[in-house]
Amino acid sequence: MLETIRAAGRIARIDIAKAAGASPATVTAITSELIAAGLIEECADPPLQDAKRGRPRVALKIRGGxxxxxxxxxxxxxxxxxxxxxxxxxxxxxxxxxxxxxxxxxxxxxxxxxxxxxxxxxxxxxxxxxxxxxxxxxxxxxxxxxxxxxxxxxxxxxxxxxxxxxxxxxxxxxxxxxxxxxAKAEHIFGEGRNVDNFIVITVEHGVGMGIVLDGRIYRGVRGCGAEFGHTKVQLEGALCQCGQRGCLEAYVGDYALLREANLNSETDHKDIDSLFAAAGAGEEIAGSILDRAGRMFAMGLANVVNIFDPSLIILSGAQLNYDFLYSDKVIDQMKRWIVQVDAPIPEVKVHGWGDxxxxxxxxxxxxxxxxxxxxxxxxxxxx
Amino acid sequence: MLETIRAAGRIARIDIAKAAGASPATVTAITSELIAAGLIEECADPPLQDAKRGRPRVALKIRGGxxxxxxxxxxxxxxxxxxxxxxxxxxxxxxxxxxxxxxxxxxxxxxxxxxxxxxxxxxxxxxxxxxxxxxxxxxxxxxxxxxxxxxxxxxxxxxxxxxxxxxxxxxxxxxxxxxxxxAKAEHIFGEGRNVDNFIVITVEHGVGMGIVLDGRIYRGVRGCGAEFGHTKVQLEGALCQCGQRGCLEAYVGDYALLREANLNSETDHKDIDSLFAAAGAGEEIAGSILDRAGRMFAMGLANVVNIFDPSLIILSGAQLNYDFLYSDKVIDQMKRWIVQVDAPIPEVKVHGWGDxxxxxxxxxxxxxxxxxxxxxxxxxxxx
Missing domain, CATH: 3.30.420.40 (ATPase, nucleotide binding domain)
Structure with a gap:
């Protein structure tokens, strides 16, 4: 019931009853307890109008204090x-x-x-x-x-x-x-408001994933599902910080890019900024590193679509300040690598908010x- | 309410009320309608005992006819x-x-x-x-x-x-x-009874997947999620029957194995039986083909665990008549390639039932x- 009130912001008892499929008497009893416990409060200003009879209704809201x-x-x-x-x-x-x-x-x-x-x-x-x-x-x-x-x-x-x-x-x-x-933040404050099935992919030092199905975070039975960054994209591939080989993270995480970027003693990229600038200036090796990262990421995105068929994928995190993971080229590759059906493909939104x-x-x-x-x-x- | 009765087999009205969180009066009203519509029927034999007072209760069941x-x-x-x-x-x-x-x-x-x-x-x-x-x-x-x-x-x-x-x-x-x-059959009749979160992977001509989350089939928004066989396990890899490259199916489906097996004009394997027998007889190329298929499949299984963290994976389908997809070696590889946590890993059960x-x-x-x-x-x- 608290969740219903929170989602609504302000809501009359009769509408809580409708939403919960409970009797008005039950709602009155429970809301009295919640008011007594100080969790919710009545607020008469501005009054909610009864649609049928025009009588003002008392709204309930979460008590901020x-x-x-x-x-x-x-x-x-x-x-x-x-x-x-x-x-x-x-x-x-x-x-x-x-x-x-x-x-x-x-x-x-x-x-x-x-x-x-x-x-x-x-x-x-x-x-x-x-x-x-x-x-x-x-x-x-x-x-x-x-x-x-x-x-x-x-x-x-x-x-x-x-x-x-x-x-x-x-x-x-x-x-x-x-x-x-x-994913919780996106669902409550962000791009995932009013979307009940979506995937959030975060790219920072590592690669993370949040899965929202039917409006709830999906966590797996041991609490360690959604390990997108450690799904394997290459058998016996590049070494990952987790100690295994071929993880997606080992191709798109910042450490993965920098270890390639600094292979030659001639280059000394301290961060992705520097690598990104070099690629932008036409440096071939820098370009090739970001290009491969984008291709691997597109493959990972396509796999997510093939498994979850979500309506929305939100890309989030510090690395999303650079477009090599969501350039038109990457999104085009993703489109080519998902199962081809004559139906709209999932929307991909970039939401590069901060910590x-x-x-x-x-x-x-x-x-x-x-x-x-x-x-x-x-x-x-x-x- | 029909679902509750079906799941229970035989159940008294008062227990339906408890399960549904509804009042006994509501249950009586609805079950009367269902009886009148011929969907359910009372069955007195054998009588259910009232736990407290020992009075016999009339049970309801689905009317088979x-x-x-x-x-x-x-x-x-x-x-x-x-x-x-x-x-x-x-x-x-x-x-x-x-x-x-x-x-x-x-x-x-x-x-x-x-x-x-x-x-x-x-x-x-x-x-x-x-x-x-x-x-x-x-x-x-x-x-x-x-x-x-x-x-x-x-x-x-x-x-x-x-x-x-x-x-x-x-x-x-x-x-x-x-x-x-x-997946539906496993949930109702098979290894998935009383398990609310599990994954079924089928290997026949192609590779399929059924996802059961919270007791329901997860289908995705366009109805085409769970396309495990077409997740990519190799960038620009082997050609799949879907026309794309690097799909898991293009490494473990029967057509994928046979096209490799019959590369040389010396061999003419008509089916997996023949390839499997050759591998068993120590033929090196046949062994190498099945070995790679097992490795790719282990990688796919590891990815499923890393994403869903399920309690159970059920392998099903005609190809499961051969153990190269679930040999100890494959399961060991899967274990090595999932994220390592000090918690039990998902059970993998093989259920090779027929059409x-x-x-x-x-x-x-x-x-x-x-x-x-x-x-x-x-x-x-x-x-």
């Missing part, structure tokens, strides 16, 4: 934090450079806490004011268990990062793969999970 | 037909050799009708006794529209096969990709769709 939540995106170089109220209204946002790219679990906890402290301070808040913290991190994360099997930000495997953080923050922590939180939007996805996740926890508590107290 | 349905699987060489009652009890089954492998739409309609006539005759029935016909065919099928974009059984693209057949059989026809109907079980999946689909139609008619008459 009910809870404060934080969303954190841990990227290769930085931690980005957004703090919002329970309606999702942003209170403060903050980016902090990380001490190292790859850390021990204890050090990563320190860094996340430091970024949260800084963000809270900037918003005139204390850490203790937060009711929940959503965190997105690259790698293999079992969101149900708050558990990190592997992350490029961590020096160790199998880290119970959720529990480590919860011991220090005294509020629940909700951990997820960062690409899932981008703060990823963090906003983490706040959306935290709001959802804090809602679930609160409702479960209410039910337990009632029962 | 309500409808007869047929399921047809069109394969490369044959059409297999199963006719069942509305409870799914088999009345007759029949396999018929097709006149040609690839036909005009009119000829395929003739052949399907001939197979249905033969099956009806064998069961002492007439075509007019059927309330619905489910048909599984290889290729790109939009099940929602009963439309075939492309099939290896058809000489033309974009065939409105459902409508063509319905003009001649006078009952609804429900067309689907054959692999989806295998009649595929046809049984088509009957299950027909029963489901006839149920939906009947319920919709009831609602329309009531409204």
């Amino acid at each position: 009910a809870h404060l939540v934080a969303g954190v995106k841990v990227s290769h170089h930085a931690a980005s934090v957004v703090i919002t109220d329970f309606e999702g209204t942003e209170i403060t946002a903050r980016e902090m450079r990380l001490a190292e790219n790859r850390m021990t679990p204890a050090k990563l906890c320190d860094e996340i806490l430091r970024s949260l402290d800084e963000a809270c301070a900037a918003g005139g808040l204390a850490l203790g004011d937060l009711s929940g913290i959503g965190i997105g991190i690259a790698g293999l994360v079992d969101a149900r268990r708050n558990f990190v099997y592997w992350s490029s930000s961590l020096r160790e495997r199998n880290v119970d990062l959720g529990r480590m953080l919860e011991a220090r923050v005294h509020c629940p922590v909700f951990l997820d793969n960062d690409a899932n939180l981008v 703060l939007m990823w963090a906003k996805g983490a706040t959306a996740y935290a709001i959802e999970e804090v809602s679930n926890l609160t409702v479960r508590e209410l039910a337990a107290n009632a029962g | 309500a409808h007869l349905v047929a399921g047809v699987k069109v394969s490369h060489h044959a059409a297999s037909v199963v006719i069942t009652d509305f409870e799914g009890t088999e009345i007759t089954a029949r396999e018929m050799r097709l006149a040609e492998n690839r036909m005009t739409p009119a000829k395929l309609c003739d052949e399907i009708l001939r197979s249905l006539d033969e099956a009806c005759a064998a069961g002492g029935l007439a075509l007019g006794d059927l309330s619905g016909i489910g048909i599984g065919i290889a290729g790109l099928v939009d099940a929602r529209r009963n439309f075939v974009y492309w099939s290896s059984s058809l000489r033309e693209r974009n065939v409105d096969l459902g409508r063509m057949l319905e003009a001649r059989v006078h009952c609804p026809v429900f067309l689907d990709n054959d692999a989806n109907l295998v 009649l079980m595929w046809a049984k999946g088509a009957t299950a689909y027909a029963i489901e769709e006839v149920s939906n139609l009947t319920v919709r008619e009831l609602a329309a008459n009531a409204g």
